[in-house]
Amino acid sequence: MTTILLIMLIWRLAFAVQAISAIPEARVSLTPVYLSSQQRDAKLKLAAPAAIAIGGSGNVYVFDDGNSRIVKLDPRGKFIAEFGRSDSGPGAVRPGGLNDSMAVDQDENVYVNDPGTPKVLIFGSDGRFQRSFRLPFPSTSIAVNRKHEIFLTPDTSRSTELIYVFSDTGKFLRRFGERLIKSPGNLARNLNIAIAACDANDNLFVAFRSWPLIRKYSPDGRLISENQFTIPSELIGESQRKNYSLEFFAKYPDAAFMPPIITHSISINARGIGYLLLNAHSIVIFAPAGTVTRQFHFRAPRDRENVFIRLVASLTAQAPTYFLDTRSGEIYEARKL
Amino acid sequence: MKIMLIKLTLLLTVTSFFIGCHFSTASPTRAFKESFAQVKIYATNGDKEPIPLVNGLTIVNLFDEFSIGCPTGNRFETMERLNSLQPSGTIFLIFSDKHFSTQDVDNFKAILPMRESLVQGDIERVRPYLTSGKLLVVLDSKRNVIWYEKPGMSEQQVMSQVADVIH
Numbered sequence: 001m002t003t004i005l006l007i008m009l010i011w012r013l014a015f016a017v018q019a020i021s022a023i024p025e026a027r028v029s030l031t032p033v034y035l036s037s038q039q040r041d042a043k044l045k046l047a048a049p050a051a052i053a054i055g056g057s058g059n060v061y062v063f064d065d066g067n068s069r070i071v072k073l074d075p076r077g078k079f080i081a082e083f084g085r086s087d088s089g090p091g092a093v094r095p096g097g098l099n100d101s102m103a104v105d106q107d108e109n110v111y112v113n114d115p116g117t118p119k120v121l122i123f124g125s126d127g128r129f130q131r132s133f134r135l136p137f138p139s140t141s142i143a144v145n146r147k148h149e150i151f152l153t154p155d156t157s158r159s160t161e162l163i164y165v166f167s168d169t170g171k172f173l174r175r176f177g178e179r180l181i182k183s184p185g186n187l188a189r190n191l192n193i194a195i196a197a198c199d200a201n202d203n204l205f206v207a208f209r210s211w212p213l214i215r216k217y218s219p220d221g222r223l224i225s226e227n228q229f230t231i232p233s234e235l236i237g238e239s240q241r242k243n244y245s246l247e248f249f250a251k252y253p254d255a256a257f258m259p260p261i262i263t264h265s266i267s268i269n270a271r272g273i274g275y276l277l278l279n280a281h282s283i284v285i286f287a288p289a290g291t292v293t294r295q296f297h298f299r300a301p302r303d304r305e306n307v308f309i310r311l312v313a314s315l316t317a318q319a320p321t322y323f324l325d326t327r328s329g330e331i332y333e334a335r336k337l
Numbered sequence: 338m339k340i341m342l343i344k345l346t347l348l349l350t351v352t353s354f355f356i357g358c359h360f361s362t363a364s365p366t367r368a369f370k371e372s373f374a375q376v377k378i379y380a381t382n383g384d385k386e387p388i389p390l391v392n393g394l395t396i397v398n399l400f401d402e403f404s405i406g407c408p409t410g411n412r413f414e415t416m417e418r419l420n421s422l423q424p425s426g427t428i429f430l431i432f433s434d435k436h437f438s439t440q441d442v443d444n445f446k447a448i449l450p451m452r453e454s455l456v457q458g459d460i461e462r463v464r465p466y467l468t469s470g471k472l473l474v475v476l477d478s479k480r481n482v483i484w485y486e487k488p489g490m491s492e493q494q495v496m497s498q499v500a501d502v503i504h
Contacts (some may be wrong), residue, residue: 088402117403134403135415136413136449158414164448172444 019212019230021280022239026296028334033060033322034077036329044079046071050100052322054314055108055125059073060322060331063102063112067093069279070102070110072127075319083127084112087135091129093121098264098309099155101195103144106315109168111150113142120150122168122169133170140209141195145202145219149173153196153206157189161223162206163196176221180211182244185253199268200315207266207276210259211246214266214276216290225290232282232297236260267321269313275321275337277311285337300325301332370482373474375462378431379439380462388480393426394503395476399460401433402470411492412471413449417494419449424503426478431458473501 034090036046047066054060058075070093073079082092094116101113108125115138118251122130138151147167154160162177165230179189193209212231216224243257265277272288283296300306310324322335360407376399377385388395398416413430420428432442434457446452466472468488473495475484484502 133444134437166444170438170440170444172447175448272419 012136020233020236022232023230023232023295023297026298028283028298028337030037030301030323030332030334031256032301032330033075033333034073034329035044035329043082048069048097048326050095050097050309050323050326051102051245052310052312052324052331053102053104053110054312054316054319054322055104055107056312056316057108057157058316058319059108059270061102062324062331063093065097065100065326068093068095070112070123070127073331083123083129084121085135090132091121091123097139099138101142101181103142105144105148105168106146109148111142111144111168112150113139115155116335120152120166120170122286131170133166135164139164143196143198143204144168145198145204146200147202151196151198151204154193154324155189155193157184159184159188162192162194163204163217165221166325167311177206177215177217177223180208180213181186181249181253183250183253186253187249187255187257187259188253190259191249195263195266197266197268197274199272199274199288200270201272205266205268205274205286207263209261212262214274214284214286214292220265227285227286227290229276229286229292229295231260231262232278232280235262235279258286264308265310265312267311267313268315269321270317272317273313275311275325281306281308283311283337302328306330343366343430347348355468366482369466369485370462372462372466373478373482373485376431376460378389378429378456379434388429388431389427390474390478390480391427392478394424394478394483395426396424396428396432396499396503397476398428399433399458399463399467399472399474400430400437400470401460401464401467402436411472412473415456415473415492415496417450419499420454422500422503429457430456431460432456434458435461439463473499475499 039045046064051063060073064071069082069084073083085091085236093114094114099115103111110123112121118135118138119132121132124130137154137156140155142151143151145241150166152164161175162179164175165173179192181191182270194206196206198204204217206215212229214227218224261279263276263278268274274286276284281300284298286292306325307327308323309326313321320335323332346361380386442457446455473486
């Protein structure tokens, strides 16, 4: 009995204390696809782009936050079209910074999460605005499955579920998933900020912006797995480490603690391999089951001048993986990760 | 004589100041009351009807376009806290028909607490009085506006002042 209790205690402690360590360096070959600064036409310049998605045809969609529009590029980075508006009329998209997100379904309809208003806007593959629906609170991420169900991760201090699901006509369908911190509160709100991506089988993968965890949910919202990864040591300061535990957050859900930004984006490729792009250029690779298989730090082409906030893989086998730099408006592709 | 003249001038100045204050605040209030009387909510059959009268107070929050930085979530929480005080009367959260569809409001009913209080309405006439896309008003049993949110009020101020009105 004592042994069992001891094992449980060790297990509990192991879970409570997060692995924080230096991450090994690996080389990633990044080829520029779109360099905003080299575009002569003002229309082609991106201003603080905040989200990126890939369509089934390989076309690349960029949420050009500073210009309140969506830019459509071909796989080689050639400008195809722009859509969205900056006014307050239908189809208007507003800047939402890091919380901007976008998803493209298999028919290449474009789903834009506009956290500023907050609402979801849906554009057809031709860029024509189709419809929008309102949300009672902002969302930090959007994903869409093959059934055109829309998955949103709410950004609220309210005690509620982790994922909200809507139909593509905007009807609320269901919600599921346990938040990291169930109590209401502003710190709990920050800790529960999540990002989500669907795989080709409609499973949903969820990661947290400030906690090193990957969850896999079945299409009907059942938790299948939960796996941790290592926090790169440079992402969490000494002063933050003291209180960086779920026990502390659960006890003080309104505490004035600024959690570190760890994870920027999540994406799944055609083979079900998942990627997390972490802050300060680290990547976590996870298997279709959600287990972490590799984690490494990579050097950006222009080193610290690049600020990559989004990595997007494609559910289509042919497409490369893209990296979006929000500071310079640069897009790079990686053929192999 | 000179002192009398100064006193008279002061009296006139003070009097005119108060009269000025009175009229400058009374006029918008009257206009506001008239505008607010035009607020309509949608009945289940789709007809527009005035905010129903109840015994006790009616606490109404109007929502128009959610603007960036608008503490919408905080307002929802304020309304829930007011509801938990169990005011004698009723609470309405009215979402403008211009910026919220019927489905939006149905979704909100499915997602948020106080589902019976959420309705769609025509709030066009009071749009100029909204601050950051919202406005909280308290009516008495005769539909008289007895309190309304002023521009720049914090959620704490709204909460404490309405709580005082309720009690």
